[in-house]
Amino acid sequence: MMIIMDRNFLGLVISVAYLAFVIGIGYLIYIRKLASSDVVRKVVHIGVSNWWFVLVTCFDTPLLPVIGTGFFIIMNGLATWHGWTQKFFGLKEEKKHHGLVYYPASLLGLVLLVYVADFPLHAATAGVLAMGYGDGIAGLIGHRFGRRKLPGSEKTWLGTGMMFLVSCVVVAGVLLAWNLSGRMFVPVILSTAFIAALLEAVSPYGLDNLSVPFGVAFWMMMPWW
Structure with a gap:
């Protein structure tokens, strides 16, 4: 104790x-x-x-x-x-x-x-890091260099693209850290990063701080992985 x-x-x-x-x-x-x-x-x-x-x-x-x-x-x-x-x-x-x-x-x-x-700890970890690094870097790059905005949004296509790319890195790192690099390795990375980017893009008023971590976490813990 x-x-x-x-x-x-x-x-x-x-x-x-x-x-x-x-x-x-x-x-x-x-x-x-x-x-x-x-x-x-x-x-x-x-x-x-x-x-x-x-x-x-x-x-x-x-x-x-x-x-x-x-x-x-x-x-x-x-x-x-x-x-x-x-x-x-x-x-x-x-x-x-x-x-x-x-x-x-x-x-x-x-x-x-x-x-x-x-x-699952790996799923929760991916959710937190997608919110932290994905949304954080997407915001920095999107606000600084993004020009074309998403329809009806202040967010940019560039920021959304960065969210996808950073989320790919985050998810890949988590899967490797937990030794989950099986045959679904690439599909899990791409689908989870897509979910993260989509949720970040459509969530207004700071709600992406809820939708991204929980959306990513629940997506990654699905039994078909």
């Missing part, structure tokens, strides 16, 4: 230190005017998704991860509603939707699925 508690406490310490580092980097980029607020948002977006590796490595029970993600749901909600994200990070568009709340909510949901419902 003592070993388990020590391991989880170490995970808590690493989690707090790492998330403080990511948020601090975002704040530093903003106050030093090293990049636009869009870049700040995506840097933090990508960085936070790496916390999932801490979860996988350090936590044996869901208690502390559930408390932590629940805390960030509340804090991100307050930051959005009171305009703190605009004041400290220049994120003006965040008050128009609740993407910052949906992000930790999706992490909380996947944590519960993995620890309580015995959901």
